Amino acid sequence: MTGALKPFRLTSLLAVEERLLEAEYFAKRLFDLPDSTTVGFELNAFLSAARSVTFLLQKEFSSVQGFDAWWRADRAALGNDEAACFFLKLRNYSQKEGRVSIVGTRDAEGRWRHMFAGTVEPVPATLLNRDVADCCLEHLAKLAGAVLRVAAAYPHHSCPARALTPEGVSTLELDLDAVESALGFSPEVSAARPDLSVEVRTRLYQRYVDPVDLGEVQRIAAYEPMPAMQRGADFGLSLGSSMVERIERSRSTRENRDQAVRVAIVTAALLRKRSE
Numbered sequence: 239m240t241g242a243l244k245p246f247r248l249t250s251l252l253a254v255e256e257r258l259l260e261a262e263y264f265a266k267r268l269f270d271l272p273d274s275t276t277v278g279f280e281l282n283a284f285l286s287a288a289r290s291v292t293f294l295l296q297k298e299f300s301s302v303q304g305f306d307a308w309w310r311a312d313r314a315a316l317g318n319d320e321a322a323c324f325f326l327k328l329r330n331y332s333q334k335e336g337r338v339s340i341v342g343t344r345d346a347e348g349r350w351r352h353m354f355a356g357t358v359e360p361v362p363a364t365l366l367n368r369d370v371a372d373c374c375l376e377h378l379a380k381l382a383g384a385v386l387r388v389a390a391a392y393p394h395h396s397c398p399a400r401a402l403t404p405e406g407v408s409t410l411e412l413d414l415d416a417v418e419s420a421l422g423f424s425p426e427v428s429a430a431r432p433d434l435s436v437e438v439r440t441r442l443y444q445r446y447v448d449p450v451d452l453g454e455v456q457r458i459a460a461y462e463p464m465p466a467m468q469r470g471a472d473f474g475l476s477l478g479s480s481m482v483e484r485i486e487r488s489r490s491t492r493e494n495r496d497q498a499v500r501v502a503i504v505t506a507a508l509l510r511k512r513s514e
Contacts, residue, residue, distance in 0.1 A: 247420075248410075250396070251385060251388070252398075252448055253294050253298065254294050254385055255450050255454060257290055257291050257294055258291055258458055259454065259458075260287045261381075262378055264287060265374035266375070268280050268352065268370055268374060269369070269371045270349045274340065274342050277370070278340070281332075281338055281340070282332050285329040285333075285338075286329065288374070291381045295309075295384075305392065312387055312388075315384075316381075321364050321377065324361070324365065325374075325377045328357065340354055340355065341355045341481045341485065343474045343475060344474040345474045346472045346473070346474060351369050352369065352370045352371075353367055353478060354373065354482075355486055367479045367482055368463075368464070368466070372464040375461045378458055382456075382459035385459075389450075396450060396452075397450040398448065398449065398450075399444050399447060402417070402440040402447065404436045404437050404440060414436065414439055417443055421443060422446075
């Protein structure tokens, strides 16, 4: 909030919205990238931005009475989601261990596709042989859904523009004189203004705060996953999928995982040479 003075402060999901948009930006950049190194850079950036969504949400609402208990109950849905847990572990791995393992291939239309395979944690069946970018956007949709549930449960805490309404003033027990001071109104201006209703005053104050665009959050939450990749006669997709299966199968066989990864890399190099 512009000119906000301590201790007065309105909570807001604005930073959370911005982080969702940042994560979406990196996820979309993952589509059709020919360079696996660049894919790794973009994926790491996505994982970091996506992971901080809930961190920022909890930090912003830490002083909201009852939120901690509400959040613990709500986030159980993500905690029980195998794909969401996989992304959490990927972020921790990329931050502390090294590069997330992926397989790249080229489909019949010449587009590069990348799939998860070979990282320490097994790839969940719901993510296996799917484009990494598509998986990332689906995960982001789940996070956006959680943000929307927070906004529905705590509407006046979620957005300053909603707080600065007659309903918000009543719910949050706001002192409008303190609001004026926090917005930077001088005592002289406040003393000179005529007596106005709460509705008129809050409508005036809304001009000076940044609203949260929940429409953008809803758009991210509404993402529809891509249709499953049809391997069939598509040599590139068939080869890529077989590479993924070999690497993932090495977890439960005697084949050394690193050896399986090396075989996959050589195969990918042959595919790249063939496509040039």
